[in-house]
Amino acid sequence: xxxxxxxxxxxxxxxxxxxxxxxxxxxxxxxxxxxxxxxxxxxxxxxxxxxxxxxxxxxxxxxxxxxxxxxx
Numbered sequence: 001x002x003x004x005x006x007x008x009x010x011x012x013x014x015x016x017x018x019x020x021x022x023x024x025x026x027x028x029x030x031x032x033x034x035x036x037x038x039x040x041x042x043x044x045x046x047x048x049x050x051x052x053x054x055x056x057x058x059x060x061x062x063x064x065x066x067x068x069x070x071x072x
Contacts (some may be wrong), residue, residue, distance in 0.1 A: 002055065003042045005032075015042065051063075 002018035003025065013032055017026045018041060032042065032049050041055040 002042065002052065004059070005036060005038050005040045005042060007038055027063075 002004070004018055005025065006014045008014070008029060011029050011070050013029045015027060015029045016022060017025075027049075029036075033051055036042070036049075036051055039056070039060065041052045041059055042049050043052050043055075051070040
């Protein structure tokens with residue numbers, strides 16, 4: 001399952017599911033890769049979190065295009 005990093009609050013990461021019902025999950029930031037940023041797409045594989053760089057880039061591009069359309 002994919003999650004989006006909503007934000008960090010001190011040592012806690014707040015994650016939201018990429019699909020399905022919106023529910024915020026809290027996770028110790030130390031369990032995530034050091035390079036994790038707000039807005040990244042995360043995937044849990046074999047008990048290890050990883051940033052899905054391709055999905056993150058696609059999501060950021062989609063959001064950028066949406067904001068550009070709103071500004072016109």
